[in-house]
Amino acid sequence: MTTLKKNLLAAAVLVAALAVAFGSFLLFAPRDSALVAAEPASDARPVRDDSHRLTAPRRGELTVVEFLDFECEGCGAVHPTVERLRAEYGDRVTFVARYFPMPGHHNSTTAALAVEAAAGQGRFEAMYGKLFATQKEWGEAKESKAGLFRAYAAGLGLDMARYDAAVKAPATLERVRADQRDGLALGVRGTPTFFVDGVRIQTPGTYEDFKALIESRLSR
Numbered sequence: 001m002t003t004l005k006k007n008l009l010a011a012a013v014l015v016a017a018l019a020v021a022f023g024s025f026l027l028f029a030p031r032d033s034a035l036v037a038a039e040p041a042s043d044a045r046p047v048r049d050d051s052h053r054l055t056a057p058r059r060g061e062l063t064v065v066e067f068l069d070f071e072c073e074g075c076g077a078v079h080p081t082v083e084r085l086r087a088e089y090g091d092r093v094t095f096v097a098r099y100f101p102m103p104g105h106h107n108s109t110t111a112a113l114a115v116e117a118a119a120g121q122g123r124f125e126a127m128y129g130k131l132f133a134t135q136k137e138w139g140e141a142k143e144s145k146a147g148l149f150r151a152y153a154a155g156l157g158l159d160m161a162r163y164d165a166a167v168k169a170p171a172t173l174e175r176v177r178a179d180q181r182d183g184l185a186l187g188v189r190g191t192p193t194f195f196v197d198g199v200r201i202q203t204p205g206t207y208e209d210f211k212a213l214i215e216s217r218l219s220r
Contacts, residue, residue, distance in 0.1 A: 038177045044185030046195040051179075052097050052124050054082075055090035062093045062217050065195040067100035067183045070111035070128075072191045074203075076135040081207045089214060097128060099179040100191050107138065107145045112176045114149035117166035118158060126156050 046065045066082065068075045086095045099116070101108035111131050118127035130152050138145045146167070153163045166172050183193070187200060194201050196217060204210035 038180040038184060040185035041178075041181040042185070044182045046182070046186060046198050047096050048178075048182070050175075052119065052128075054095040054097055054125060054128075055086050055093065057091050057094060060092070060094040062089075062214065063096065063195075063197055064093055064214070065096040065098060067098050067179070067188045067191060067193045067195075069100055069102045069105060069108045069191040070115065070131045070135065071105035071108040071139045072102060073135075073139065074190075075192045076132055076139070078192050078203065079132045081204075081210055084207055085210060085214065088211075089218075092218065093214060098183065099176045100183045100188055100193070101176065101180065102191060105140075106142055109173075109176065110144060110146050111149065113167050113172055114146070114153065116172050116175050117163050118153060118156065120166045120172075121158050121162060123156055123158060127152065130156065 047063060051065075064085075066075075066078075082095065086093070099112045101112050115124060115127045115131065118124060131149070134152070138148055150160070150163070150167075154160055186195070192203055194203055196213070201213070204213055
């Protein structure tokens with residue numbers, strides 16, 4: 001191999017390495033001022049006792065966990081599939097939603113804080129659904145949408161003094177970070193990421209594919 005070819009090959013390898021490193025930086029650099037990149041949990045679990053369960057069957061035969069970002073278009077796209085599946089299998093499958101705000105989304109942590117604040121008043125599912133239903137109205141905005149989320153909370157009939165206090169409380173942000181720490185330790189690098197009975201899966205491309213996966217697991 002000539003010296004020129006060797007130099008070109010070395011340069012190509014260096015560029016590739018820098019691209020990977022830069023991509024990782026973009027993914028995990030804390031652009032949302034409310035969130036400092038979390039450290040992976042040392043005792044990571046796909047589901048914890050305080051995880052938000054969208055269904056609670058008496059005898060759950062299967063557990064489906066989604067690490068999600070309310071501003072993520074992919075999460076918004078798969079949301080109708082999740083809703084359809086839990087309506088169909090809610091009496092047999094435990095569906096769990098966990099926070100994983102991505103740094104590249106300016107309102108991802110703000111949205112998670114709003115949902116967790118609503119959860120403190122027993123309205124997790126209501127706010128969770130509201131943010132996905134309205135994602136196209138606020139997603140990708142560069143300015144804070146905290147005021148809009150507060151309006152949603154008021155529309156849901158929440159006690160606004162309690163809501164405001166919860167959004168500002170360090171414990172609320174810590175609750176969001178706890179989910180993110182578990183996700184990082186479990187290998188979550190983007191959203192949506194699903195775990196079925198503790199095993200990370202490739203997100204099925206269609207409702208039919210996801211239904212077939214669940215049916216195959218339930219038949220075991």
